[in-house]
Amino acid sequence: MYLAKIYVTYKPSILDPQGEVIKAALKRMDYAGINQVAQGKYFEVKLEAKDVDTATAEVQSFTDALLINQNTETYRFDLSLVSDEVSI
């Protein structure tokens, strides 16, 4: 079984209202050194696949199709082989 860790962020041109609001809150809380905050999504997906190439292709395919919005988001991911034990 493979574990894919997928990190999704907005493309640079897209507004990230959450990031702005969090940054303002951190400033109010006196974390003065904060320069920039971006919030994205993080997925951990366990999947069966016959080899690492198939797994990679599969992750790319469903991330493009469902997990991200290609107009506004981009992603990267790590893939590792894990034991079949189910809990992440």
Added chain:
Amino acid sequence: MYLAKIYVTYKPSILDPQGEVIKAALKRMDYAGINQVAQGKYFEVKLEAKDVDTATAEVQSFTDALLINQNTETYRFDLSLVSDEVSI
């Protein structure tokens, strides 16, 4: 300037309905090998700090205080030194 990449996930005992919905959708889309899906949050925070220890302490402090809810969430993070150019 430091860049902290912070990965927030639910504690294992917490039900993740969002993850379940995504898993069901992927199954419907014929990604048969999918075993488990968990959705978390991902933050990229740029901050000024005098050294890596200060930066580490700072990241832990504001993540505990604001970014997570300790009842249900846990996190890990990577820290790296980056150039001062502003865009992430």
Added chain:
Amino acid sequence: MATVTNNELSPEQVRDSNIYKQWGLTEIEYNLIVKELKRLPNFTETGIFSGMWSEHVSYKKSKPILRKFWSKNERVLQGPGEGAGILDIGDGQAVVFKAESHNHPSFVEPYEGAATGVGGILRDIFSMGAQPIAVLDSLRFGELNDTHTKHIVDGVIAGIAGYGNAIGIPTVGGEISFDHVYAGNPLVNVMAVGLMDQSAMQVGQAHGVGNSIIYVGAKTGRDGINGASFASAEFSTDQESDRSAVQVGDPFLEKLVMDATLKAVREYSDIIVGIQDMGAAGLLSSSSEMAAKAGMGITLNLDMVPQRETNMTPYELMLSESQERMVLVVKRGEEQAIIDLFQESDLDAVIIGEVTDNGRYILNFKNNTVADVPIDFLTHAPKQNLIMTEPKRLSKFTKTQYQPDMSDVKNTIISLVAQATIASKASLFRHFDSMVRTDTVIKSGGDASLVRVRGTQKALAMTTDVNARYLYLNPKVGAQMAVAEAARNITATGATPIGITDGLNFGSPDNPEVYYELDQSVAGINDMAKKLNTPIISGNVSLYNETDGQAIYPTPMIGMVGLLDDVSKATTIAFKHATDSIYVIGETTDSFNGSEIQKLQTGEIEGQLFEFDSDQELASQALVRDAIANDFIASAHDLSEGGLIVGLLESSFAGHLSFNVNTNQADKYLFAETPSRFVVSVPEEKANLFEELAGKQATKIGSVTDGDNIVVNTTTQTVTLSRREVKKVYQESISWQLEG
């Protein structure tokens, strides 16, 4: 004049590369610009003409038809032409409303497309100085057996909820239906209603030389660049690359902008000269139209525009469709009060230019003048006279009405209530906060919705309606029927219809058959609007709704508002007491072409549309309003898709009672969609009074009953249904289909 900044193409390169064609300008239009300017337009200028002359902004193709709309009566304070129309509702108050479409963006990116549709229409309302009080929607999707359609439905519903709920304006009603023609081109129309004191009326005009142009709200990014020309282009399924023009909304920011704008209007009406939201073609169209309407010029300093991204070009700054932005014109010397007010809510408010008297639209950027064009010319796209021809299909339709197959009436009824277009939409509109602001008297699930005017006895009824299948069979009569149906829904609450906003969704106007449909639809809307005394005070046009050359049905959404003087008279569709008598108002005739039963049994819509008699319509509505005003009736429900049987079932399911009726007609008439009908229930002690008032217009067909048994007698048979079982199908069919 500086011609090249940021490695833009030179004027000669613009000409030779034909880039203006990609932006949607024709060669004739480009040559007109050259002739008027007496030189080649530079890159920025070409860009701003392409934005302003797009159909979405200029309405150059639909204007000759839109001009025909009837839009004046004793109530109209503001007709078409401003952000929204305004009607007098007495007591110095006014109602403001308008509809907007976000069809193309919602296909590309359902959540954000629908969400920013809500954000945009709300800005139209509060930029007039009105407090938004309600949102409605009108949605069309492909059939629910398709995975992509399900994805679009989920995203659109979540997007409307995501924006409307967060900003705190209730989504009180709407309509949804499903037909294959919308599979590649869903329709997402939203309507917003606002309330204001007449003294607070604002218009989007830039008067007064030297007055300041103030930019308010979100920073400008590169999102939605060319959205206006994108909204005016047809989709082809292989054109994925075009799909970057979708904006992302932030309802939190918009709530801050809305509250601050309304506060500014309340506190500084004497120094605010005009307000305009930035919608299609962003800063460009809002600023140029404000000046043009006032007969003035304008000069902007683009370096002052708050920017979210680095290295933005003048072209990008002007055409960006970043959301949650407004333009204010403020008296010179008084700007600080306004700036402070917005800054109190942590909002950007910046002086970016001033009103001039030279009639020119001038843009300065980094110490250069990057555009200098006559404003009148910029804001008046060359008219286009398009040809129209009657669609070939119309002459092929025969008069014979479809005859339903009545071999198994009971199962036909059950299949009918399971049809996505008939089944309850509650599992979808349950995601909308319909009650925030605590003024919603009648929520989604009946005919029209009703919102009270706090502090008075008045309430406003509102609805969106159109049955596009009827228009497909007959654009003019179908359009009359759409207006009539909207009015029936308003009337069923007890309110009197007072005005219309429309959303004209059509295919490509360059196709003469589509242009004919547009023309005839407007004619039909006009006819019926005049009869009802409901002027068309605002609206929206969405053309090019085609995928790979296949146009949608002509779908002119009718948004209607009604006024109820005494909210205590408000009537709902639910049966109220067992033993109440049930009456049908209006005649039932052989009306099956374009009906739900035809669609169910044949999968097609065809034949000549059945007849519509507008006098009969007015008479039925007058009777229902009278009967409600006199407290004679306990429930009222208009009959539309699915006919009498569906109307009866809905009145049953909306409460907790059943019914026993005898129609004295053949089975098939249960499913006829003859217009101008209502089903009402009348308490025993009012029956005589009601019958006296109604005369021959009403026919008693049975009574409301307790228990689970629904009994329907016709001249041919008796059908018995379990209320519980049929209700389950009605309520859950949409979820089953979405999840299946």
Added chain:
Amino acid sequence: MKAAVISFPGSNCDFDMLYALQDFGVDAEIVSAKQNSLAEFDAIFLPGGFSYGDYLRTGAIARFSPIMSAVTQAANAGKLVVGICNGFQILTEAGLLPGQLLGNATTGFICDDIELSITNGQTAFTNSYESDEKIVIPVAHAEGNFFADEDTLNKLEENNQIVFRYVNNPNGSAHDIAGIMNEQGNVFGMMPHPERAVDEVLGNIDGQKFFKSMLSTILAKA
């Protein structure tokens, strides 16, 4: 009695709460979350809405607003502190009430009339209801799924801190919890909206006794 309704940026039920209080003759006013004192008020209401856009987590950012230290002070001083919907979420984030509100078990926003049972009819918020009375109050939320660890839930049960429960749980809340109070009984939060159920014209008055209960509590103290 003088009541404050706190308006956070993004609150949208603040006026609904204000009007409901005024309908019961309460001298109520809206207080901005930028303020930092609530000394003059006897009761504090945190209304529904999407404070700070509900970004990050519902209530997470609002709890760091300037007003929140005054809210904590008021709570410690034994004044009534009431959070409805987003207000409840803010009170849990601030630690004034235990637990957390997670995303609904069936995802998405739900707006509907929901049946509640009164679990504890002896509180400052329910003393005008009959114990075990069933009422219908609207809900409108996407994150109303009450979560707390076993120990906390057991303590809530033992101390009778559960005030309202759902009859048919719409969101997956542990122990069907719709509303809870702190041990002292002066800080209260619930997901449903009683302020939407006080006006005859809107067709539901099941929330009236909630307001009557608080009024009689405060009058009894005075």
